[in-house]
Amino acid sequence: MANEYEVREVPKVVVQGIRPGEIVRGVPMQQTWFVVEHIKTGQRFGEHDEESDAIAECEKRNNKEQP
Template sequence: MANEYEVREVPKVVVQGIRSGEIVRGVPMQQTWFVVEHIKTRQRFGEHDEEADAITECENRNKKERP
C-alpha cells in the first residue's frame, strides 16, 4: 500500500501580534520548517526544525495507516 503522508520543506512564516511602540522583527529569510502532510488533502500534522524528527513522525504515521 502507498504511503499516506510525506515530509515537505516549506518556508517558515511567523505571525506576530505587536503592541503600540514595539519594533517588528521579521524571521530571517531562508529559514524553513519540515512538515508532515497528508498526500491527498495537504493537511499538516507536524512542523519540525529538524528533518530527522519530521521523517520519524512521517514513518510512524504511515505505519499506523497500514492495515
C-alpha cells in the same frame, strides 16, 4: 499499500502581534521547517525544525495506516 503521508520543506512564516511602541522584527531569510503532510488532502500534522524528527513522525503515521 502506498504511503499516505510525506515530509515537505516549507518556508517558515511567523505571524506576530505588536503593541504600540514595539519594534517589529522579521524572520531571518531562508528559514524553513519540515512538515508532515497527508498526500491526498494536504492536511499538515506539525512543524519540525529538524528533518529527522519530521521523517520519524511521517514513518510512524505511515505505519499506522498499514494493516
